[in-house]
Amino acid sequence: MQHQKNEKQSINNNDKNGYVEIRKGKNDYFYIKMLYNYSYIEVLIIMIKIFSMKRTIFLFFLFFCTHSFAQKVAIKNNLAYDALKTPNLSLEFSMGRKWTLDTQVGMNFFFYTQDATSSRYKTKKASHWLVQPELRYWTCDVFNGWFFGLHAHGGQMNIGGIDVPFVLQKGDGKMKEHRYEGYFWGGGLSAGYQWVVSNRFNIEASLGIGYVHTRYDKYKCTTCGKKEGKGDADYIGPTRAAISIIYMLK
Numbered sequence: 001m002q003h004q005k006n007e008k009q010s011i012n013n014n015d016k017n018g019y020v021e022i023r024k025g026k027n028d029y030f031y032i033k034m035l036y037n038y039s040y041i042e043v044l045i046i047m048i049k050i051f052s053m054k055r056t057i058f059l060f061f062l063f064f065c066t067h068s069f070a071q072k073v074a075i076k077n078n079l080a081y082d083a084l085k086t087p088n089l090s091l092e093f094s095m096g097r098k099w100t101l102d103t104q105v106g107m108n109f110f111f112y113t114q115d116a117t118s119s120r121y122k123t124k125k126a127s128h129w130l131v132q133p134e135l136r137y138w139t140c141d142v143f144n145g146w147f148f149g150l151h152a153h154g155g156q157m158n159i160g161g162i163d164v165p166f167v168l169q170k171g172d173g174k175m176k177e178h179r180y181e182g183y184f185w186g187g188g189l190s191a192g193y194q195w196v197v198s199n200r201f202n203i204e205a206s207l208g209i210g211y212v213h214t215r216y217d218k219y220k221c222t223t224c225g226k227k228e229g230k231g232d233a234d235y236i237g238p239t240r241a242a243i244s245i246i247y248m249l250k
Helices: 002-007 040-069 079-083
Strands: 010-014 019-023 029-033 073-078 088-094 099-107 125-138 145-160 179-196 201-219 227-248
Touching (some): 079 227
Antiparallel strands (some): 010 019, 088 099, 145 179
16 A cells, blocks of 8 residues: 555645646656746646747758758769778768868778788788868869868878888888877868769869878887887878769769
8 A cells, every 4th residue: 555655646736936746656756847827737738838849940950951951962982092992982062052061981991900920911001990071162163163172080090011201200210110000180171173074973183281190009010019109290291182983962
């Protein structure tokens, strides 16, 4: 009987404090702050109306973003990036007549094994993944003619046996004799041109320069796993190069 009483809901109106108290069970309390003259049923109606209004606003916002932000969508493959043994894919969204947002993703880490005893292990490698969004301004119409871009990038790397150019802290010039694991990020500027081939296909060429900062763990050689220490490095040079095949989705 006592258990049943605890499970039974009781509703107490407290006009003095302006609260409705809903008691359910022994330790379960819910408080709904309300105006003094509102009944419990009226509070429920108000809550339902507020929820419906929020849902309507959310749906309107979603429709607005979908309609205005993605009037045109293109899927792209960068052949220059493919030539570096890095599969990649981009989606580019229009944001009006003059602006687009390009989102390039590339990765090749699955081509390289971490096992130094394996016959597939490569001492010369540039294993990495990269995310590189770019905001573009078009001088004519989007997806047609000249554009100028502002891009950011970030990713993870495992580099060995390569003397990377344009690194400001190269120092002893023995970079290719070591292996480096770490993360990188930065940004840059680019310019490019896009040719319309048909209603669905375009071709793009672009080039960008910028800055990259990396934090890494340095290993003694390209195969051994003995870590020598940690470090930071800065790079200034080409950060984006593309010869892309483009298919217009909409």
